[in-house]
Amino acid sequence: MSTEVRVPTLGESVTEATVATWFKKPGDSVAEDEMLCELETDKVTVEVPSPAAGKLADIVAAEGETVGVDALLAVISEAGQAGSETPQPRPSEEKAEADAEEADTAGDAVDVMVPALGESVTEATVATWFKKVGDAVEADEMLCELETDKVSVEVPAPAAGTLSEILAEDGSTVAAGARLAVISASGKGAAKAGKPASEETAPAAQGSGKDVEDAPAARKLMAEKGIGRDQVTATGRDGRIMKEDVQKAIANADAAPAAQAAPAPTAPAPRAPAARAPVPAEDAAREERVKMTRLRQTIARRLKDAQNTxxxxxxxxxxxxxxxxxxxxxxxxxxxxxxxxxxxxxxxxxxxxxxxxxxxxxxxxxxxxxxxxxxxxxxxxxxxxxxxxxxxxxxxxxxxxxxxxxxxxxxxxxxxxxxxxxxxxxxxxxxxxxxxxxxxxxxxxxxxxxxxxxxxxxxxxxxxxxxxxxxxxxxxxxxxxxxxxxxxxxxxxxxxxxxxxxxxxxxxxxxxxxxx
Incomplete structure (x- = not known):
């Protein structure tokens, strides 16, 4: 029995996309809803999940190919077999338990602080608490949501443990850097109980030790830049690291005085026809060349057209x-x-x-x-x-x-x-x-x-x-x-x-x- 993986709807008036990255290769086991590949259009990036559990039998559209809506991307065979065995959660669970044991020695209480809210934004309103006092929480699990004039900000738990105190209730106005709550590290062992559904997604976390699957685009970018998960502040729901979180971490590292020279992807202007001047070999070895996304190409073209027209x-x-x-x-x-x-x-x-x-x-x-x-x-x-x-x-x-x-x-x-x-x-x-x-x-x-x-x-x-x-x-x-x-x-x-x-x-x- 086989299941077809097809290009999803890409949005009104968008008829084609480019296969940017495959996260699996033929023969790999996949879980239902696990991300298989990422497509790029002129405006957005689309992640394609697996419609069923099984093994990836064949990839029909390779990376770099242009595909239309509903085009065949891949075929999954032996549906249900990989999902029924689910061997992967056990190592992830063991690592999570090991992380919890290490956190036990870190201290008794950890403050939950209001994160940076953005330039010129100095206060936020506590919109919703997802946990109540006494609840067990995982590290990076979403605790509450803040609202500012511009965006909603999800606040993750800085450590595993028990939510011992909430200092800012729903509706409270808080300043950037203020204390929101206190987590007691002594009771975090209970956080592992009663979460079988989350454990099912652990195989897809690619050994991160978390019960949350990070965005595939984020995992790819972290691998390309050599960034560890602990260096990125997650803003996605349930502690999921999004692509923009990794990009923010890269930008913050570049802004630091001790940071290395910024990579070259943003340096080349969108003048593709113009030949680049020769670069000495020792400089070329320290450069990085990355293909512009279709969104960035469209932005560059439209802005230049505006100046020319x-x-x-x-x-x-x-x-x-x-x-x-x-x-x-x-x-x-x-x-x-x-x-x-x-x-x-x-x-x-x-x-x-x-x-x-x-x-x-x-x-x-x-x-x-x-x-x-x-x-x-x-x-x-x-x-x-x-x-x-x-x-x-x-x-x-x-x-x-x-x-x-x-x-x-x-x-x-x-x-x-x-x-x-x-x-x-x-x-x-x-x-x-x-x-x-x-x-x-x-x-x-x-x-x-x-x-x-x-x-x-x-x-x-x-x-x-x-x-x-x-x-x-x-x-x-x-x-x-x-x-x-x-x-x-x-x-x-x-x-x-x-x-x-x-x-x-x-x-x-x-x-x-x-x-x-």
Missing amino acids: AAMLTTYNEVDMGAVMDLRKEYKDLFEKKHGVKLGFMSFFVKACCHALTEVPEVNAEIDGTDVVYKNYVHMGVAVGTPSGLVVPVVRDADKMGFAAIEKKIAELGLRARDGKLSMAEMQGGSFTISNGGVYGSLMSSPILNPPQSGILGMHKIQERPMVVKGQIVARPMMYLALSYDHRIVDGKGAVTFLVRVKEALEDPRRLLMDL
């Missing part, structure tokens, strides 16, 4: 964020209680841009040949930086949405973007884009247009600066704004007017309510 120009202004910050501080608790989502800054910018676009419609238009297409709607693109590259999911009909609906949609799309689960349809059709470099600490930049759009707004870091207010010098929370626009369709007057309207709406949010 549009008559791109950027105008700047600055906005006093004090009114928005005061309004948000006053109503954020009530807003979250009623709507079930945090009130962030992005919804204010989306509403302000929608308001300004009605007055300056050419910023929301595009050129089609010798025609100008004016759009009587606003499909707002929100640029999201992911470990794989920049993607721009679209909030459709943002001009008809309220603050709560905008915040919910942005949170949903941002999470799907970081997990690589966005479909092509969710990234197409935008009429204007907002890019927030401030979350990474950018004080000033000139964003590049997202073709065929005619405008993109760049947000930046909020920083207190001395300003003259009514003849007095006072410290005000200021942000630089940058509008890049296509000068073929948008005149300087229109661009400046747009940016001024955005500034006015943000410095006096009541204008948004009164449509002024």
Whole structure:
């Protein structure tokens, strides 16, 4: 009896993918739902699980081949045999027990701390505790989930043991680096009991000693870079290491003063036809050449096309964020209680841009040949930086949405973007884009247009600066704004007017309510 492994649905309008990596070879035993291979499309990476337990009899599509939706990838034979024997869990279980014994000597109590929340994010709200006091926990098992203005952060257990104390209950606001809970290391032996389902996934953990299967892309990248699992902070559910976790660990290592020189993959520009200058042999031996992903190739091509096609120009202004910050501080608790989502800054910018676009419609238009297409709607693109590259999911009909609906949609799309689960349809059709470099600490930049759009707004870091207010010098929370626009369709007057309207709406949010 045999089972076919076929290419899954890749998303709307995506018809083909490239076989990036096979994690198994013919003759290997596989468990049901164990990752077999990884496919790459223009936008996302897709992992293909095994539809049944058995042995991998044949690989039909080798690495590097391009395959269509529902194409045959491989054949699994002797279904059920490997799954019924399940010989692998025992060594993994023995290693886990050995790890637990070593942890017994480490100490009696371990603090669970709030992890780094990202640039310019200083606080989070405890959304959900997955464990209660007295529960046994595994090392790297998910304890709770935090919510910030931008992302949800899962907090893993730093050690095995018993959750002895919860210091921040559900709904509490905590600062980065604050204590969340305390784990007692004395009772961790009980954590092994009552987890037969997790043990079934242990064979796929590839000797990691964990009861959680890391993402195949993460395992591949760790092997390529020579990074151990203990050097990576897992953010996936149940302590699963994701590809972006490994990339963050690599980036942190590169940023350290004692780190070695950064590898060369990001150095070559996307100018493939240009021949590279000869490199001395001693330097070549210390370089690493990695093929650009299809996503990175697409990003490079589109950004260069924007520079080559549009008559791109950027105008700047600055906005006093004090009114928005005061309004948000006053109503954020009530807003979250009623709507079930945090009130962030992005919804204010989306509403302000929608308001300004009605007055300056050419910023929301595009050129089609010798025609100008004016759009009587606003499909707002929100640029999201992911470990794989920049993607721009679209909030459709943002001009008809309220603050709560905008915040919910942005949170949903941002999470799907970081997990690589966005479909092509969710990234197409935008009429204007907002890019927030401030979350990474950018004080000033000139964003590049997202073709065929005619405008993109760049947000930046909020920083207190001395300003003259009514003849007095006072410290005000200021942000630089940058509008890049296509000068073929948008005149300087229109661009400046747009940016001024955005500034006015943000410095006096009541204008948004009164449509002024």
